[in-house]
Amino acid sequence: MAADANSGRITGKVQGRDIVLTGPVSKEEIRNKVWWWRAPDPRTAEEREDGSHEFDPSEKSVINTLGGYYEVPDDPGTHEADELVQTVYTELNPDR
Secondary structure, eight states: OOOOTOOOOOEEEEEEEEEEESSOOOOHHHHHHHTTTGGSSSTTSSOOOOSOOOOOSSSEEEEEEEEEEEOOOOOSEEEEEEEHHHHHHHHTTOOO
């Protein structure tokens, strides 16, 4: 089935990995997708690579929304991370 024409779509490059977020989506799903590398068991995360993924720490992790580019904080528990999740959530769920 094709995606809803009104569904939002956000892309990013996090820890050297391309991610895509398509709405509607919950705040928890956003956190899981953006901070995928922090999951305790890498085999349980959706679209997880086999562990051979290499990341150049000089690369910035960013999310690209309609409002611009946002740097992804390393710690998902910060105020900045909460603001990023809210921004992404609002864009992907415009009717809520």
